[in-house]
Amino acid sequence: MTHELVTALRPLLTAEAAAEAYASGAEPGDLEQAVWLRLLEHLETDGPPPDLHGWLRGAIRSEARRTLRTTRLERPYPGEPADDTSRDPEALALAAARHRAVRDAVRRLPGRCPRLMEALLSPKDLTYREIAGELGISQGSLGPERSRCLGCLRRLLGPEVAAR
Numbered sequence: 001m002t003h004e005l006v007t008a009l010r011p012l013l014t015a016e017a018a019a020e021a022y023a024s025g026a027e028p029g030d031l032e033q034a035v036w037l038r039l040l041e042h043l044e045t046d047g048p049p050p051d052l053h054g055w056l057r058g059a060i061r062s063e064a065r066r067t068l069r070t071t072r073l074e075r076p077y078p079g080e081p082a083d084d085t086s087r088d089p090e091a092l093a094l095a096a097a098r099h100r101a102v103r104d105a106v107r108r109l110p111g112r113c114p115r116l117m118e119a120l121l122s123p124k125d126l127t128y129r130e131i132a133g134e135l136g137i138s139q140g141s142l143g144p145e146r147s148r149c150l151g152c153l154r155r156l157l158g159p160e161v162a163a164r
Contacts, residue, residue: 006036009039009052009053009056013035014032016056017032017035017060024067024068025067025068026063026064026071031063031064031067035056035059038063039055039056039059042055102153102157103121105157106153109152110152113148113153115134116131116142119134128142
């Protein structure tokens with residue numbers, strides 16, 4: 001019975017949720033999910049409501065009003081950012097130390113690997129074509145060269161990472 005109920009009510013619920021979501025500032029999917037849950041709870045305790053379509057419309061409107069009230073009452077904490085990970089001094093110090101270790105290891109790489117890795121790590125976000133032109137090598141040899149250089153970098157960083 002539940003499967004038939006879901007199949008029969010889904011189009012109405014989807015349409016009602018989409019219509020009410022905009023005014024309440026909620027996501028239609030969130031409203032749908034809340035109403036499905038309320039319906040399942042109602043079916044367990046009281047059985048199906050006599051006017052199922054009317055109950056469904058009322059439940060959607062009720063959930064939309066609840067969401068709107070909640071949104072109006074919520075306030076951000078003053079002076080405290082939601083994501084404080086970027087301001088953590090310890091995390092900043094550790095990230096800076098990792099970046100220094102990588103840059104130091106890149107400078108110790110053999111051959112043209114230091115230039116290649118600096119180009120790959122560049123904040124300019126260069127394309128392979130630009131890197132190949134800058135280094136004076138073919139674009140086709142850039143991939144194998146990069147793989148070789150990354151292998152060397154792994155071997156250089158291995159002891160340093162293991163020591164930490």
